[in-house]
Amino acid sequence: MSYLGIGVSPGNVPVHHGSNLKVIDKRVRIIELILRCLILGLAIIGAVLIGTDSQVKVIFSIKKEAKFTDMKVLVFLVIANGLAAAYSLIQVLRCIFSMIRGSVLFNKPLAWVIFSGDQLMAYLSLAAVAASAQSGVISKLGQPELQWMKVCNLYGKFCNQIGEGIASSLIVSLGMIALSGISAFSLFRLYGNNGGKSNAG
């Protein structure tokens, strides 16, 4: 049994392993495509929810408007969502293209580009969500020790919509984290047991 599994490479894969590899690859690629479409949609929803949010309040006959630009971190979150959406769109097109061509990813430079992009987007997206969530918590609960008042009892509808935007962005970043695992798998298995020489053939 041991000699069935060893000594194979893309150049001389026996039929049963080739089909095994293909099945795994197909599944991974379908999961990847679904995740990227999901991220594309949710990133747009998150950006729109936050970017279009505003609420006007009249306090002692003074008109006050809450906009998302009042909090710089929400601008950062909208930008991060926009980047995630644009990046996902490109990746979705690449996935569809490679599915139509039926090619498997055995190209190290491309795998490195995808891996780096996914990692960057995952960390960027998570950082934006964490920072926004922190501002959201202060807005909701206040920070009495520092005399930062809660503002959400004043702008309830505004706050809820921001919360939905942050929740949507959180799913985007979790999806990006899953994708960065998939692209790490796709990249580093090219550095398999033949010492990184799989492209020599």
Place this chain on the structure above:
Amino acid sequence: MSYLGIGVSPGNVPVHHGSNLKVIDKRVRIIELILRCLILGLAIIGAVLIGTDSQVKVIFSIKKEAKFTDMKVLVFLVIANGLAAAYSLIQVLRCIFSMIRGSVLFNKPLAWVIFSGDQLMAYLSLAAVAASAQSGVISKLGQPELQWMKVCNLYGKFCNQIGEGIASSLIVSLGMIALSGISAFSLFRLYGNNGGKSNAG
């Protein structure tokens, strides 16, 4: 040339590839050990800097004390740093042990545990730093639109020490990100070109 590089596995590695692999493995392991020691030190420094920070001010004969527990996110950051330190200590011991034994990581379950731990710590650490940095920015610059005043002109020494703690934690999370790349490499190359069957032998 093409048939030199293909068809090898841990079971039948030719001498020149074996030594090649060993050199790469040795370097990766040394980099890993250095990074983990660095993270261990900086995580402790970050936790101590933030956890021991306090400043007393007398304003209109009222004594006011700023403590890190006034900001809940800093408690989260201290906990995250503590976890990073404890985790790194265990990993340093594992690295040293595997270096003494001279074993190479060809154990999939262990590689999965290390990979998952590194990923978790990297994302946790980054989220804590991002949220704390957001609170730090508000403390430093204020958020006039929401009437959140800057507090750092009042508690200058306190704020600076928090800033140093956050900077130290940022290096910890960057180190963790690098390590999670290394452990992804160590794990997924076990799923090399022989379709995940490298453990069958």
